[in-house]
Amino acid sequence: MENVATHEDWKVCLSEAGPGLVLFARQWVQSLADAEDIVQEAFVRFWRRNHNITNRALLYATVRSIALDRIRGDSRRARREAVVVAESEHSVEPEFHVEDDSQRVLVGALDRLPKDQREVLVMKIWNELTFAEIAAALGISQNTAASRYRYALASLRKILPPQ
């Protein structure tokens, strides 16, 4: 059967979901190029099969899986990245478009969150996934997803200096 998706459809979908997906992928890899590779692989595979991104939970599950496979598949690379992480607290390429100091402080606080909390926060805030979608993507219950989100916000509040 002929592919009914037009040339521009994928561009629209990528421009909408892409920044959030790259941000999501960067939780597992430090370099922007690696995160882009992961998102590219996931997006292209996903698009070829579905020609839409309505099932966002599945798209995020695909990105996560490819990222984890990549880490598992190349342990030497993972070790190198672990060294890089240990050596530098912040990655070289910015993950966010920061406009002022308060946002910079907030981004710094985000980096100090536990991975499982940050993951849910990124999916909820910058990708606008529902708890049901987050739960489906991560293979956890909706209650767990909601709890991690609340814990993440509570942790952020503790980390951030009082205003």
Place this chain on the structure above:
Amino acid sequence: MNDFSDLEAQLKTIRPAPLRESFIARVESEIAKPETTVEEPRNVIRPAQFRTRWVIGLGLAAAAAVLLFVRVNFQAPRDSAGTAAASPAPIAKPAPLPEKVLPNSFLPAGSTRVVYHKRDEGLLFAQNREEPMRRLRSMTQETLQWKNPATGASLSVSYPSEQVELVPISAQ
């Protein structure tokens, strides 16, 4: 009431870094390429196949146990016949009191299945399927035991098995 609404609003003001033009160009060229179908690896066992193979394995183990058991039973009468031939004329003995007779055969005594390693091997994009599947590999040690209540002899067959399950991912 949500106590974190102010913090959520603050977080939403930060925007993720925009996509690089070079990245979009890479995706475009990748999408433009003809799709190459990935053959499913031959060492992946589908659940239905695994069930069949598991039954075959169990059947073979049971057959081996039966063969051993039959061998034991064949040997027992031969020994008793030899003893009878070498013995002098039987001496009349009083009939023994009826006792609880234990069966002189191997009876199933138990079976265990220990999963000692389970690994999530990530997603698999199989041919002709819209949704990816998660590949779970588990390694188990299965042990079947038989016991002969009459002689106290026991027999156990233990064998490792490896199972690869393909679980379809369903989201919403």
